Amino acid sequence: MATKTEKRPVEKNVFSYESPKQRKNSLRQQKPGRKLAAGTMRAAGDTPLKPQKPQKPNFGKQQKAPSRTPGAASRPAQNRSRAKKNLPPVKLTFLGGLNEIGKNMTLFEYGNAAFLIDCGMSFPDEDMLGVDIVLPDFSYVEKIKDRIQGVIITHGHEDHIGALPYLLSQMKFPVYATRLTAALIESKLREKNIHANIQVVNPGSVLSFGDVTVELVPVNHSIPDAVALGIKTPYGYVVHTGDFKIDCTPASGPMIDLARFGQFGKEGVLALLADSTNAERPGFTPSERVVGDSFANLFKKVGNKRIIVATFSSNLNRIQQIIDAASQDGRKVAVSGRSMINFVNIANELGYLHVPAGILVDIEAVDRYPKDKMTIITTGSQGEPMSALSRMAFSDHRQVEVGPEDYIIISATPIPGNEKAVGKVIDELLKRGCEVVYEKMYDVHVSGHACQEELKIMQGLTRPRYFIPVHGEQKHLQKHARLARSMGMPAENVLMTEIGKVVELTPDKMQVAASVPAGRVLVDGLGIGDVGSIVLRDRKHLAEDGIIVVVATIDPENGLVVSGPDVVSRGFVYVRESEELLERAREIARRVLEECCHKHTLDWTTMKTRVRDELSHMIFQKTKRSPMILPIIMDV
Ligand SMILES: [Zn+2]
Numbered sequence: 073m074a075t076k077t078e079k080r081p082v083e084k085n086v087f088s089y090e091s092p093k094q095r096k097n098s099l100r101q102q103k104p105g106r107k108l109a110a111g112t113m114r115a116a117g118d119t120p121l122k123p124q125k126p127q128k129p130n131f132g133k134q135q136k137a138p139s140r141t142p143g144a145a146s147r148p149a150q151n152r153s154r155a156k157k158n159l160p161p162v163k164l165t166f167l168g169g170l171n172e173i174g175k176n177m178t179l180f181e182y183g184n185a186a187f188l189i190d191c192g193m194s195f196p197d198e199d200m201l202g203v204d205i206v207l208p209d210f211s212y213v214e215k216i217k218d219r220i221q222g223v224i225i226t227h228g229h230e231d232h233i234g235a236l237p238y239l240l241s242q243m244k245f246p247v248y249a250t251r252l253t254a255a256l257i258e259s260k261l262r263e264k265n266i267h268a269n270i271q272v273v274n275p276g277s278v279l280s281f282g283d284v285t286v287e288l289v290p291v292n293h294s295i296p297d298a299v300a301l302g303i304k305t306p307y308g309y310v311v312h313t314g315d316f317k318i319d320c321t322p323a324s325g326p327m328i329d330l331a332r333f334g335q336f337g338k339e340g341v342l343a344l345l346a347d348s349t350n351a352e353r354p355g356f357t358p359s360e361r362v363v364g365d366s367f368a369n370l371f372k373k374v375g376n377k378r379i380i381v382a383t384f385s386s387n388l389n390r391i392q393q394i395i396d397a398a399s400q401d402g403r404k405v406a407v408s409g410r411s412m413i414n415f416v417n418i419a420n421e422l423g424y425l426h427v428p429a430g431i432l433v434d435i436e437a438v439d440r441y442p443k444d445k446m447t448i449i450t451t452g453s454q455g456e457p458m459s460a461l462s463r464m465a466f467s468d469h470r471q472v473e474v475g476p477e478d479y480i481i482i483s484a485t486p487i488p489g490n491e492k493a494v495g496k497v498i499d500e501l502l503k504r505g506c507e508v509v510y511e512k513m514y515d516v517h518v519s520g521h522a523c524q525e526e527l528k529i530m531q532g533l534t535r536p537r538y539f540i541p542v543h544g545e546q547k548h549l550q551k552h553a554r555l556a557r558s559m560g561m562p563a564e565n566v567l568m569t570e571i572g573k574v575v576e577l578t579p580d581k582m583q584v585a586a587s588v589p590a591g592r593v594l595v596d597g598l599g600i601g602d603v604g605s606i607v608l609r610d611r612k613h614l615a616e617d618g619i620i621v622v623v624a625t626i627d628p629e630n631g632l633v634v635s636g637p638d639v640v641s642r643g644f645v646y647v648r649e650s651e652e653l654l655e656r657a658r659e660i661a662r663r664v665l666e667e668c669c670h671k672h673t674l675d676w677t678t679m680k681t682r683v684r685d686e687l688s689h690m691i692f693q694k695t696k697r698s699p700m701i702l703p704i705i706m707d708v
């Protein structure tokens with residue numbers, strides 16, 4: 073809870089609404105480096121941020137003096153904090169992204185400033201039968217929505233933008249994002265017919281929200297235009313890395329602005345929140361160029377076969393490298409899969425993909441080109457059953473029929489849980505005579521997330537007083553916390569927390585101060601949040617054991633079973649082979665209902681319970697199965 077409840081501050085943060093069409097134009101016109109709305113945003117290089125105070129040793133100092141009493145603030149920090157005694161704490165409320173990879177969403181509050189960082193979705197676990205996607209719980213955001221000044225998005229991946237259409241259909245906030253990210257968000261919103269105020273901000277610019285400013289610092293990741301956030305508070309910076317890696321030779325865009333992180337460290341970083349995805353992996357994540365070189369070599373070796381590369385549609389840096397390799401090899405490129413086509417179109421239109429003229433051809437036209445002159449980029453690297461690659465593998469793709477003349481590269485690592493599905497697709501492709509290569513065989517994939525040494529560099533540059541690992545499952549968060557401690561961070565300055573927790577920070581103290589509702593909201597078709605644990609339990613029961621429905625009509629006046637009981641089953645046994653069993657079930661149901669009628673126990677609930685109990689007892693004895701039993705009793 074904020075200590076002040078001021079009105080939504082500063083008109084200057086609220087920009088005029090633009091229609092999607094206008095926005096599209098302005099997206100095109102916006103040149104990198106152009107400054108936006110003077111007074112609200114500026115390029116960080118133009119006007120250096122005013123230092124808080126003379127730059128004395130700062131919050132990072134504990135790393136230089138590990139012998140100090142753990143947790144005690146250094147003298148200058150103490151003096152500073154005394155002067156700031158009356159200032160409110162910085163508050164971070166985690167609404168997603170901890171103990172999970174997905175649905176990243178964090179609320180930042182300080183004084184009169186309040187904004188959300190990212191608004192992602194996640195994919196359902198295997199036990200969430202029939203669920204399409206999973207959203208963060210917005211109920212706390214709804215509660216304080218009048219104070220929230222906007223949503224800042226770090227990059228255009230689903231786990232960071234996927235829940236925005238759902239948030240913005242319920243509440244209106246301006247969204248701040250870099251150009252490519254903004255275009256991807258816009259395309260999502262357009263699909264759902266949602267209008268929103270999307271502000272395009274350049275990497276390097278600074279936004280102001282009441283008492284704090286937020287600088288967008290360019291980082292490397294698997295998609296261009298990814299940024300970290302340097303949030304400047306009177307206590308120093310809160311640095312949120314977003315998803316990042318350190319790539320000294322990125323496939324596109326600039327290298328991560330390490331110097332800026334170092335400057336934050338010098339000026340004083342109150343807290344670092346950093347990407348933990350690869351915290352278990354030692355060393356450095358190789359540069360995306362490594363994959364580029366692999367592609368170049370493979371393409372040379374392939375000879376006269378057609379090349380099909382599967383990757384994530386959102387991995388635009390990878391797509392760029394495939395296009396480069398194809399172009400060097402004199403091949404055309406066709407794109408298959410709805411999301412892949414969407415990403416390529418948006419990125420190409422905005423100039424984030426460098427596509428040589430005439431190289432892209434429509435997937436409908438693939439057969440017009442000789443196989444050795446063709447490359448297809450496709451979705452399906454995770455073995456998703458409806459994806460283009462799966463359809464090719466199972467001869468269900470409208471335009472592409474694969475065979476011995478195809479060389480297939482799976483340029484991604486299966487996300488845990490997807491290994492089987494990927495294996496199945498690979499098997500099927502091999503059966504059709506295709507040659508298939510994947511990560512383990514050649515360097516056809518590198519991660520977009522920092523490994524241990526890069527994470528340490530981030531710690532070393534920012535020298536935070538407090539560290540909160542984010543964007544990871546428990547094992548990743550723990551490993552990341554351990555890394556920070558191994559660099560001399562006092563254990564009490566490292567916090568592993570969970571969603572729903574409100575963490576308060578001042579230079580003197582970091583504490584979990586409160587809890588708010590947080591969790592997962594399941595989306596199934598048009599229903600949002602109407603599938604809960606009871607519905608899921610039933611779905612699981614039905615999926616595992618099937619159902620038996622018993623239908624009977626009763627005359628309550630005369631205490632007679634007038635029709636039925638009929639017994640129908642689905643997903644339990646094959647009826648023709650189990651007539652005897654179902655006949656037995658019918659007899660039991662009839663006996664139970666007649667007994668109830670004779671005894672005048674004509675209470676519907678009791679009757680249903682007895683039918684259910686006796687049938688399930690008999691069925692379990694005979695089959696050792698427990699189908700769902702659904703008695704339907706009607707009166708005449
Ligand atoms: Zn990402």
Ligand SMILES: [Zn+2]
Binds near residue numbers: 176231232543
């Ligand atoms: Zn992410």
